[in-house]
Structures are given as C-alpha cells and as structure tokens.
Amino acid sequence: MTPKLILASTSPFRKSLLEKFNINFSVASPNIDEMPYHNETACSLVERLSIEKSKVLKQQFDSGIVIGSDQVALFDNKILGKPHSKEKAIEQLSSFSGQKVTFLTGLALHNVTTNETVSTVEQYQVQFRDLTAKQINTYLDIEQPYNCAGSFKSEGLGICLFERFIGDDPNSLVGLPLIALNRLLLQWDIDILDHQK
Numbered sequence: 001m002t003p004k005l006i007l008a009s010t011s012p013f014r015k016s017l018l019e020k021f022n023i024n025f026s027v028a029s030p031n032i033d034e035m036p037y038h039n040e041t042a043c044s045l046v047e048r049l050s051i052e053k054s055k056v057l058k059q060q061f062d063s064g065i066v067i068g069s070d071q072v073a074l075f076d077n078k079i080l081g082k083p084h085s086k087e088k089a090i091e092q093l094s095s096f097s098g099q100k101v102t103f104l105t106g107l108a109l110h111n112v113t114t115n116e117t118v119s120t121v122e123q124y125q126v127q128f129r130d131l132t133a134k135q136i137n138t139y140l141d142i143e144q145p146y147n148c149a150g151s152f153k154s155e156g157l158g159i160c161l162f163e164r165f166i167g168d169d170p171n172s173l174v175g176l177p178l179i180a181l182n183r184l185l186l187q188w189d190i191d192i193l194d195h196q197k
Contacts, residue, residue: 003190004064008053009176013155014069017176021192030056030068042079046070046106047121054110054117061112065190068108071175073150075101080149089140089151090133093161097131101150105172109184118184122177124167126154131161 005025007018015027030053036045053068073080075096083089103126108119139161145153152158154173169179182192 003195004061006057006061006064006066008057008066008068011175013174014176017171017174017178018067020171020178021182022197023192023195024197026061026064028057028060030054032056034070036079042072042074042104043121045079046072046104047108047119048106050106050108051110051117051119054108054119058110058112058115063113064111065185065188066110066112067176067181068110069106069176071103071105071149073101073103075099075150082149083146083151085146086140086144089146090136092151093128093131093136093140094133096128096150096161097136098128100125100127100166103150103173105175105177107177107180107184109181109188111188116188118187120177120180120184122167122169122172122180124165124169124172124177126165126173127163128161129163 007014007025007027008030010029018025032052034049049070050068054066057066083092103124105122108117110117139157143153143157145151152161169177171178185192
C-alpha cells in the first residue's frame with residue numbers, strides 16, 4: 001500500500017520539488033515559531049525546525065509520514081536573512097561577489113502511526129562569480145527575490161550569478177534535498193519507485 005506523504009510546507013518551491021517523485025501527497029502548513037534559540041548553531045536550528053515541522057501536524061492526520069524541512073544560508077559564519085528590500089539585496093549580493101555561500105537544509109520525516117522520527121542536515125554551497133553593480137541591479141529589477149534568503153532564486157535567472165555549485169544534490173539549494181529524502185524513506189522500507197501514480 002502506498003504510504004500517505006504529507007509535506008509540512010507552504011512553499012511552492014518545495015511542493016514543485018516533491019512532485020518530481022511522481023507520487024500523491026498532501027500539503028499542510030506547519031505554522032511553528034521559527035526563532036532561533038540563544039547561541040543555537042545554524043545546523044542545530046535547521047534540524048530542530050525541520051523536526052518540529054514534521055511533528056506539529058500529527059494532530060491533523062491519523063496516519064502517514066510528514067516531511068518537514070528548513071533552510072538557512074550562511075556567509076562569513078552568519079545566518080543570512082531575507083532581504084525584504086532592494087537596498088538590502090544589493091548589499092547581500094555585493095558582499096557575495098566572488099565568494100561562497102553555504103546552505104544548510106534540515107530534513108525530517110515523522111511517522112504519525114509509529115511516532116518515529118528520522119532527520120538529517122544537508123550542506124550545499126554556491127560559488128558566486130564576480131558581479132558588477134550593474135549586473136546586480138539588473139538581476140534584482142527582473143527577479144525581485146526580496147523574500148529569498150541570500151537575495152536570489154537559483155531556479156530562475158539567479159543561476160546567472162554563479163560560477164559553480166558544490167554539493168550532492170542541487171535540489172537542496174531550492175529547499176528540499178530529494179536524494180536525502182529518498183534515503184530516509186528507504187530506511188523505512190519505502191521505495192518511491194514502488195509507489196508510482
């Protein structure tokens with residue numbers, strides 16, 4: 001029998017990524033407090049939040065596997081927030097020119113029936129090319145990524161900002177590491193290829 005999968009996210013990007021698996025799934029909003037704890041590391045933060053997102057929906061479902069995910073971007077060992085304005089986005093992208101930005105993506109699965117949880121944190125890096133002020137301005141005017149950590153959308157025109165990607169799964173950069181998700185599901189003897197629509 002196909003397991004019921006529930007994506008604990010309102011992100012259209014995560015939903016689009018999970019659709020690559022060609023399986024039926026539900027989507028629900030986890031609605032949790034995402035504030036970091038005092039002195040919490042970025043790695044601990046994304047793992048904790050992905051676990052909380054996967055567990056908070058167990059009241060809404062009597063069975064199934066809930067997928068929780070959370071992501072932060074790091075530059076100079078500082079967590080990058082969403083810019084929310086063009087000025088802040090210019091500041092972020094200017095500082096990234098010729099540099100690497102690291103993304104940590106937490107992923108957790110919670111089995112509502114057994115109350116088991118498994119989790120992992122995936123790292124992915126982007127190497128920015130050297131960018132001029134004009135290139136940054138042009139990019140921001142077109143894509144307006146002001147609600148994206150790091151001020152870019154790699155799945156869009158933002159790909160032109162980079163020299164290379166460094167990591168195991170480019171889906172991690174968009175917010176849902178599918179290779180890791182498949183690996184965690186296999187730990188529970190759930191093979192996506194056996195559960196196609």
